[in-house]
Amino acid sequence: RPLVADPGSAAQCRSGRLPCLMSSLPAGTDIKRALDNSPETNIEDELPDGPPQPRPKNYLLLSILACFCPAYPINIVAFVFAVMALNSYNQGDIEGSKRLGRNALWVAVASIIIGLVIIGIYCVVHFTTVSKMLSVPMQALLAYARASE
Structure with a gap:
């Protein structure tokens, strides 16, 4: 009409x-x-025919915490793997999400270990250098005090 x-x-x-x-x-x-x-x-x-599969771990929180360690190129790679694992799950690729999540875990753990080693080396160098630097002025001060007597 x-x-x-x-x-x-x-x-x-x-x-x-x-x-x-x-x-x-x-x-x-x-x-x-x-x-x-x-x-x-x-x-x-x-x-899908069956029930939805549970989301595999992507270790995003661990990789974010690893970003605070001083191993910057490595911990950023861990973060990228974790985000890629999350995106793979959202696209329906469960196996890819599991694989990327495992990669994120291993790289984040390596980043944390490397960061702790770097912090340890820094502390050893810092405290041994500072103690020597403090001892030189103290010796000079003691020598001055003895000379003035």
């Missing part, structure tokens, strides 16, 4: 003299029913 009675009334509708129809579909047509068979709304074939 025609939507507008005559061609002149469409111009009147645009000019604001007649109330316009919001839809070009006739009254009583169900829009949802028209979209039921479209390929964009038919996702029944994409649903």
Whole structure:
């Protein structure tokens, strides 16, 4: 059935003299029913058959904590692996997510170990150097005190 009675009334509708129809579909047509068979709304074939698998560990928190260690190129790689594991799970790749999560774990642990070694070396160098530096002025002060007596 025609939507507008005559061609002149469409111009009147645009000019604001007649109330316009919001839809070009006739009254009583169900829009949802028209979209039921479209390929964009038919996702029944994409649903998995079994129950959803639990999310594998991506070790994102561990890799974030590893970023505080002073082994910067390595801990950033661990963080990237953890984010990639999370993205793989979101895309439905469970095995890829498990593999990337294991990689993130190993790289984060290596980063933490390397960071602790670096901190240990820094502390040893710092405290041995500072104690020698403090002992030189103390010896000079003692020598000055003895000379002034």
